[in-house]
Amino acid sequence: MSTENHPGSSEVWIAGVGLTPVGEHWEKSLREIALEAITAASADAPGLRPQAVYVANSLALALTGQSQLGSLLADFAGLRGVEAVTVEAAGASGGAALRQAYLALRSGAIDVALVVGTEKVTDQAGPALQSALATASDSDYEAVQGVTPTAQAALMMRRYLHETGAPPDAMAGFSLVAHSNAVGNPFAMYRRAIKPEDYGRAGMLSEPLNLYDAAPVADGAAALILARSGALSPASLVPAVRIVGSSLAIAAIALHDRADPLVLGAAERSARLAYDQAGLRPEDIDVFELHDAFSIYAALSLEAAGFAERGQGWRLAQDGEITRQGRIPITTFGGSKARGDTAGATGVYQVAEVTLQLQERAGANQVDGARIGMAQCLAGTGGTAATHILARSEGS
Amino acid sequence: MENAKHWRLRRQRYALVGEVCPHCQEKIFPPRDVCPECGEEAKDLFEFSGQGQVYSFTKVFDAPTGYEDSAPYTLALVQLDEGPMVTAQLTDVPEEQIQVGMPVEMVTRKLRSDGDRGMLVYGYKFRPRAA
Numbered sequence: 001m002s003t004e005n006h007p008g009s010s011e012v013w014i015a016g017v018g019l020t021p022v023g024e025h026w027e028k029s030l031r032e033i034a035l036e037a038i039t040a041a042s043a044d045a046p047g048l049r050p051q052a053v054y055v056a057n058s059l060a061l062a063l064t065g066q067s068q069l070g071s072l073l074a075d076f077a078g079l080r081g082v083e084a085v086t087v088e089a090a091g092a093s094g095g096a097a098l099r100q101a102y103l104a105l106r107s108g109a110i111d112v113a114l115v116v117g118t119e120k121v122t123d124q125a126g127p128a129l130q131s132a133l134a135t136a137s138d139s140d141y142e143a144v145q146g147v148t149p150t151a152q153a154a155l156m157m158r159r160y161l162h163e164t165g166a167p168p169d170a171m172a173g174f175s176l177v178a179h180s181n182a183v184g185n186p187f188a189m190y191r192r193a194i195k196p197e198d199y200g201r202a203g204m205l206s207e208p209l210n211l212y213d214a215a216p217v218a219d220g221a222a223a224l225i226l227a228r229s230g231a232l233s234p235a236s237l238v239p240a241v242r243i244v245g246s247s248l249a250i251a252a253i254a255l256h257d258r259a260d261p262l263v264l265g266a267a268e269r270s271a272r273l274a275y276d277q278a279g280l281r282p283e284d285i286d287v288f289e290l291h292d293a294f295s296i297y298a299a300l301s302l303e304a305a306g307f308a309e310r311g312q313g314w315r316l317a318q319d320g321e322i323t324r325q326g327r328i329p330i331t332t333f334g335g336s337k338a339r340g341d342t343a344g345a346t347g348v349y350q351v352a353e354v355t356l357q358l359q360e361r362a363g364a365n366q367v368d369g370a371r372i373g374m375a376q377c378l379a380g381t382g383g384t385a386a387t388h389i390l391a392r393s394e395g396s
Numbered sequence: 397m398e399n400a401k402h403w404r405l406r407r408q409r410y411a412l413v414g415e416v417c418p419h420c421q422e423k424i425f426p427p428r429d430v431c432p433e434c435g436e437e438a439k440d441l442f443e444f445s446g447q448g449q450v451y452s453f454t455k456v457f458d459a460p461t462g463y464e465d466s467a468p469y470t471l472a473l474v475q476l477d478e479g480p481m482v483t484a485q486l487t488d489v490p491e492e493q494i495q496v497g498m499p500v501e502m503v504t505r506k507l508r509s510d511g512d513r514g515m516l517v518y519g520y521k522f523r524p525r526a527a
Binding site for chain 2: 126127128130131134138140141142143144145146147148150151154155156158159162205206207208209252254255256257261
């Protein structure tokens with residue numbers, strides 16, 4: 001165990017979560033969606049007023065033409081007088097914002113923090129949206145060649161299938177499980193199960209990647225209220241969930257600048273740091289919300305976090321190991337694939353979902369006996385990775 | 397307008413000029429001034445041969461702004477003979493002939509266009525290597 005968990009230092013608890021439906025919310029603005037999540041999280045953590053707000057967002061500058069989200073959203077939510085700032089790390093923004101809140105709470109500078117991930121995607125479409133999404137790649141050496149997130153995932157997927165000899169439908173299981181889990185999630189965008197033949201018939205987006213390998217990018221917001229031990233209400237009605245591991249790691253932003261493009265180095269380092277801090281190993285994790293903006297990332301993330309050897313991650317999906325009854329349940333609320341991909345807000349959705357699992361508040365999506373859960377989000381092709389391990393307090 | 401941004405990168409875009417590390421001889425592209433291999437300063441220029449092979453490839457249909465006119469186009473990761481990998485489009489080759497491992501060479505082509513009055517950005521693409 002690292003010194004970050006030494007006795008006497010303040011522990012960080014998740015005191016409240018707030019989720020909003022992911023979808024195409026033409027009638028709602030960025031600030032309105034965020035407010036819904038903030039209101040829901042605040043209602044879940046009565047009596048706790050945040051002293052600092054960490055906004056996770058990656059696309060507002062490009063798609064809404066809005067900066068200063070920290071001030072905009074805190075003010076709009078009536079949280080005047082707080083400290084507020086935006087944390088941006090593309091698709092890893094949610095985990096990165098939580099990491100900043102965690103550090104502020106651990107330092108003792110503040111007692112209560114709000115993390116809100118929000119993304120308003122559907123105000124733009126077509127080339128403008130693709131350009132905005134491509135800002136997560138290396139502007140000078142990737143984006144200038146006309147890359148899109150879809151194409152980059154396809155490049156990784158083709159090479160993966162080439163090197164491993166895995167069948168063309170190797171990734172189907174990730175999509176099937178995500179869709180099946182989304183059926184029970186009232187906040188999911190696509191609440192319907194799909195069949196293996198649906199995957200087989202799906203149109204190609206960027207060969208070998210098909211429609212069911214790609215998560216739909218959509219609007220959504222999720223929020224967390226975090227508190228230090230002393231600020232937490234002892235009268236809380238739900239089991240307390242503590243952050244026992246928190247980390248952020250980086251790799252080269254460009255896919256071509258990595259020694260092995262099929263190894264998610266940032267995800268690997270970030271997972272290891274979180275495991276070490278928590279004193280845990282992969283086999284201790286009961287539920288894992290991973291990055292599945294494209295199915296190939298689910299396979300590579302399972303490998304990076306130590307659940308499969310290099311080139312073997314897809315087998316966990318084929319063998320039913322990733323279902324809610326399997327060895328390592330993932331995307332238990334549908335993941336980005338079926339809950340919907342909210343870009344920079346995704347990391348906050350993940351942690352909220354893990355929290356609900358550990359508190360036995362996951363309803364139809366409950367993983368039986370889940371006590372320890374992990375959430376990991378990635379930016380772009382994996383240039384940034386943030387990992388958090390949560391544990392249900394013993395005795396609650 | 398982004399004239400300065402593209403002008404600044406002309407040697408990389410038109411001639412694959414990268415760097416070689418004076419300490420460990422690592423060949424570096426794109427240039428990054430700090431050797432990714434040994435961590436020492438690496439600012440000695442090195443012009444790559446432009447020869448390489450296809451590491452992976454795919455086709456882009458949903459193009460970003462400025463690339464709509466060329467869609468669909470083939471995007472690839474190309475491993476250069478000297479070691480580094482680059483992201484680049486493939487050109488002058490029918491899709492069905494492309495394979496992982498195919499030898500390719502660099503050519504200079506138009507990358508993006510910003511409308512009738514906008515600027516044209518040129519840079520490297522790769523085509524099948526002449527036999």
